[in-house]
Amino acid sequence: MKMEVINRYITIKNHVDGASQDSDFELRSSPLVLSLEPGSDEVIVKNLYVSIYPGQLIRMKSYSSSQECSKSAAAITPGEDIDAYGVGKVVVSGNPKFGKGDIVAGLLKWGEFTVVKPGGMLNKLDPMGFPLSYHVGMLGSVSGLSGLTAYAGFFEVCKPKKGEKVFVSAALGSVGNLVGQFAKVLGCYVVGCAGSKEKVALLKEKLGFDDAFNYREEPDLESTLQRYFPDGIDIYFDNVGGHMQKAAVSNMNINGRIAVCGVISEYTDRQKRAAPSMMDVIYKRIKIQGFLAGDYLNLFGDFLSTTCDYLRTGEIQPLEDISDGVESIPSALINLFGGQNTGKKIIKVAEE
Amino acid sequence: MKMEVINRYITIKNHVDGASQDSDFELRSSPLVLSLEPGSDEVIVKNLYVSIYPGQLIRMKSYSSSQECSKSAAAITPGEDIDAYGVGKVVVSGNPKFGKGDIVAGLLKWGEFTVVKPGGMLNKLDPMGFPLSYHVGMLGSVSGLSGLTAYAGFFEVCKPKKGEKVFVSAALGSVGNLVGQFAKVLGCYVVGCAGSKEKVALLKEKLGFDDAFNYREEPDLESTLQRYFPDGIDIYFDNVGGHMQKAAVSNMNINGRIAVCGVISEYTDRQKRAAPSMMDVIYKRIKIQGFLAGDYLNLFGDFLSTTCDYLRTGEIQPLEDISDGVESIPSALINLFGGQNTGKKIIKVAEE
Incomplete structure (x- = not known):
């Protein structure tokens, strides 16, 4: 028996060339079967936390020269799902590196689930005793974070x-x-x-x-x-x-x-x-x-150990601004440009 | 018997806050005795070539924050003589480092003669087989050159x-x-x-x-x-x-x-x-x-030997724009900002 869920995700209706507004976004739903074809090496992830960052607005422009300069700035196409760094839990895996229930971090989607194709950026995550949300924001391991x-x-x-x-x-x-x-x-x-x-x-x-x-x-x-x-x-x-x-x-x-x-x-x-x-x-x-x-991924190890130490000693205070549910994504991005966040803006998509 | 000459020099009548024009400048003359009091350690230099450079206009402004950042940008006071890098010949010297007839380079004046006080920037110059004008421009050894x-x-x-x-x-x-x-x-x-x-x-x-x-x-x-x-x-x-x-x-x-x-x-x-x-x-x-x-005076040796080599092999062409006489100084500076020079702008004040 195949379990099917309704995956809700955010997309843009059109390119956004100035400030974004609610009407630029759309919450879509589509059925998703939570199992894989035999031989598939995809991984289906239930998204727990996803990131909101200013670079995503640049990617929504119809054209920006910066889109040519950095993979992380590649253009977003209206109607398609939108990738974003996040943390999730593996639901089903065709990839021997991951097993059901693994906590993972990588390039997920602004939605409730992500189907990660082979070659997609995904790694097992050791939370090191910190809340999962820290790994989306201040401790996250990819560009733009x-x-x-x-x-x-x-x-x-x-x-x-x-x-x-x-x-x-x-x-x-x-x-x-x-x-x-x-x-x-x-x-x-x-x-x-x-x-x-x-x-x-x-x-x-x-x-x-x-x-x-x-x-x-x-x-x-x-x-x-x-x-x-x-x-x-x-x-x-x-x-x-x-x-x-x-x-x-x-x-x-x-x-x-x-x-x-x-x-x-x-x-x-x-x-x-x-x-x-x-x-x-x-x-x-x-x-x-x-x-x-x-350009500084070589420093990630140093950065991580230094920051974890400071967090444990209390010399650095975590500062997060968390909203609940995929439906809060558009306003979270819009408000980022109005300076309405306090610290790293994160969407909690689901409970662990 | 004391020999006296008339020293002609350029001064500004007022601070210059925008583009400069002829009426901002004045050619003044004053008598100069070509001998020194007993015990004086001044050096009197007959100026041969002096430099024209854009920074001098900044120094003529009534105020510029840059004037506080660099000695070479210190404000110029209306009525006073104006210093400028140049090459000259010692006429009389109270400083044992210099003798009559020495060719010297240093901070001279926009005028026909310079009385260099103790502590003034002045060095003997080895022309190394190049025309003296090269040492005012492309081979010159002080800041701003x-x-x-x-x-x-x-x-x-x-x-x-x-x-x-x-x-x-x-x-x-x-x-x-x-x-x-x-x-x-x-x-x-x-x-x-x-x-x-x-x-x-x-x-x-x-x-x-x-x-x-x-x-x-x-x-x-x-x-x-x-x-x-x-x-x-x-x-x-x-x-x-x-x-x-x-x-x-x-x-x-x-x-x-x-x-x-x-x-x-x-x-x-x-x-x-x-x-x-x-x-x-x-x-x-x-x-x-x-x-x-x-900030890069430590590189001067490298710079000089490299550039001299290239000049000798012809890989680098000298490019100088020379005008004659102190009276040509104001228009030389004004024209610098109209882009009318071709290469380093230099005033030939006198024949060797």
């Missing part, structure tokens, strides 16, 4: 030294909160910005940032940064681009470094660009460096 | 590999022409841009660039660069900033590098800024790096 992005971007791209002054934008985002916490552990002076009073309090009280401000209340970002960094900025971890980047360049010290990690301002509205002073860039010998975590 | 800027910026900041595709803006400028020639010697594909048909011909015919274009005839720089670099740009040596930088970012390859050397567009008009796509910067892992040659 927050933990390695924060670690590689901060330590490798910025090459920080103890005592340096670090500014983090979108500091409660999935990457920013970890960058700020890594910087504090190293002994840097860290200021973050976020979009509400509550978030500012969280940065200072829960995450131990030296200071924080609400950028929505600051009409003149250059003088704001001057106030928070009277001795200048050595490192700017840039998650937003635009006017904040420009203001940071004005306030940077000699040999300042900017790791460009995200451009929330550019994803949804190309008009919000702002050009930093290249004269400052020259005279202050500033480095502006784009990067992708996928 | 073209040869070391080209060498350090290209080899150290861009880390080029044979076969890479290199784009140079202001390619007939003092730095750009050398960068292009270094890149050709290394075996790169090199395209330059300049501001006239004659300059384009010079780049291709005299300097051996693979191709070149006149940016004034190109209304859409993004598609221009796409045409000249169908396989993308690996290295952009940026002497101008603004829209050209933006177009270069759009056409860069993965792991592309931009050495930001000059911002002609920004020196005289802050409105010409243009913001490159930070999404491209991220997905293509582009590095945008400002630099000053003064």
